[in-house]
Amino acid sequence: MPISNEELQLATFGSGCFWCTEAFFLKVNGVESVASGYSGGKVKNPTYREVCTGSTGHAEVIQLTYDPKKVSFEELLEVFWNTHDPTTLNRQGADEGTQYRSVVFYHSEEQKRLAEQYKKQLETSHVYKSPIVTEISPYTVFYKAEDYHQDYYALNPNQGYCQYVIRPKIEKFKKQFAAKLKK
Numbered sequence: 001m002p003i004s005n006e007e008l009q010l011a012t013f014g015s016g017c018f019w020c021t022e023a024f025f026l027k028v029n030g031v032e033s034v035a036s037g038y039s040g041g042k043v044k045n046p047t048y049r050e051v052c053t054g055s056t057g058h059a060e061v062i063q064l065t066y067d068p069k070k071v072s073f074e075e076l077l078e079v080f081w082n083t084h085d086p087t088t089l090n091r092q093g094a095d096e097g098t099q100y101r102s103v104v105f106y107h108s109e110e111q112k113r114l115a116e117q118y119k120k121q122l123e124t125s126h127v128y129k130s131p132i133v134t135e136i137s138p139y140t141v142f143y144k145a146e147d148y149h150q151d152y153y154a155l156n157p158n159q160g161y162c163q164y165v166i167r168p169k170i171e172k173f174k175k176q177f178a179a180k181l182k183k
Contacts, residue, residue, distance in 0.1 A: 007067065007068075007069070008032060008065045008066065008067055008068075009065070009066055009067075009068050009073070009107070010063060010064070010065060010066075010107050010139075011063070011064050011066060011073060011076050011107065011111070012039055012061050012062070012063045012064075012104075012105040012107065012139050012142060013025075013061060013062055013064075013076075013080045013103070013104055013105070014039070014040070014059035014060060014061040014062075014100075014101060014102065014103040014104075014105070015080060015083060015084035015086075015092065015102055015103075016060070016084050016091075016092025016093065016095055016100045016102075017060060017092065017095050017100065017165075018036035018037070018060040018061060018062050018145065018149065019036070019149070019152040019153055019161070019162070019166060020083075020084075020092075020153075020165070020166050020169055021036075021060075021061075021062045021083070021084075022034050022035075022036050022062045022150075022151070022152065022153070023152075023153035023154070023166055023169075023170055024079060024083050024169075024170070024173050025062060025064050025076075025079065026151075026154070027170075027173070027174070027177075027181050027182060028066075028071060028075075028076070028079060028177070028180055028181065028182070029070055029071060029180055029181060029182045029183070030066050030067045030068075030069075030070030030071025030075075031064050031065070031066045031071060031076075032064075032065045032066060032067060033064065033065045034062050034063070034064045034065075035062065035063050035064075035142075035144050035145075035150065036060070036061075036062055036144070036145045036149045036150055036152070037060075037061055037062070037063060037142050037143050037144045037145045038051050038056070038058035038059070038060065038061065038099075038142070038143045038145060039058060039059060039061045039063070039105050039139070039140070039141065039142050039143070040057060040058055040059045040061070040103060040105060040135075040137060040140075041056040041057030041058030041059075042056065042057045043056040043057065043058065044143075045143055046058055046143060047146070048145060048146055048149065051099050052097075052099065054097040054098050054099055056099075057098070058099060058143070059098070059099055059100070059101050059103050060099050060100060060145075061103070061105065061142070063142045064076075071180070073110070073111055073114055074114055074118065075180060077104070077114060077115060077118045078118075079173075079177060079180070080104065081118065081119075081122060081134075082176065082177075083169070083173060084102060085102075085128075086102045086122075086128070086132045086133065086134040087128045087129075087130035087131060087132055087133060088102075088130075088133070089101070089133045093165065101133075101135060102132075102133060102134040102135065103134065103135040103136070103137060104134065104135070104136045104137070105137055105138070105139040105140075106136060106137070106138060106139060107139045112136060112138070115136045116136055119132055119134060119136065153166050153170070
């Protein structure tokens with residue numbers, strides 16, 4: 001039986017290049033859709049070229065729609081924090097700039113509470129040697145990225161960046177989160 005839109009919830013995460021982030025979350029059971037885009041800045045309707053300058057204030061993010069009966073926000077946070085380095089300020093791998101910052105844009109006070117709680121647990125358990133710099137900020141607006149950014153990894157699996165950067169991360173992700181993946 002199809003679920004109604006009222007039963008679905010939104011989550012918005014930034015964890016570096018949205019091509020990678022989108023590829024992870026598309027595989028998670030309970031995630032209905034994922035869109036790559038921009039959030040957290042001041043410029044209305046930014047383009048990729050503008051966001052890449054670092055002057056818009058926007059981060060590359062993914063916004064996903066999920067069914068909380070199949071996957072909890074806590075499980076989404078687990079995927080988020082385990083698929084990037086939350087200790088590098090404004091950088092993931094070779095991608096550098098404020099547009100690549102680690103950020104949770106929360107859609108409710110409950111999401112805020114859960115994100116802050118998860119971050120605090122990571123900090124007190126000393127999972128990372130360096131401090132966690134992930135920003136937890138209120139969601140304001142999401143601008144969907146240009147069409148050629150949507151489903152990028154799925155549509156461009158042989159492209160160099162996909163082969164050498166995304167594919168190894170996806171293989172590791174599939175092993176680590178096998179129980180949470182779509183069948």
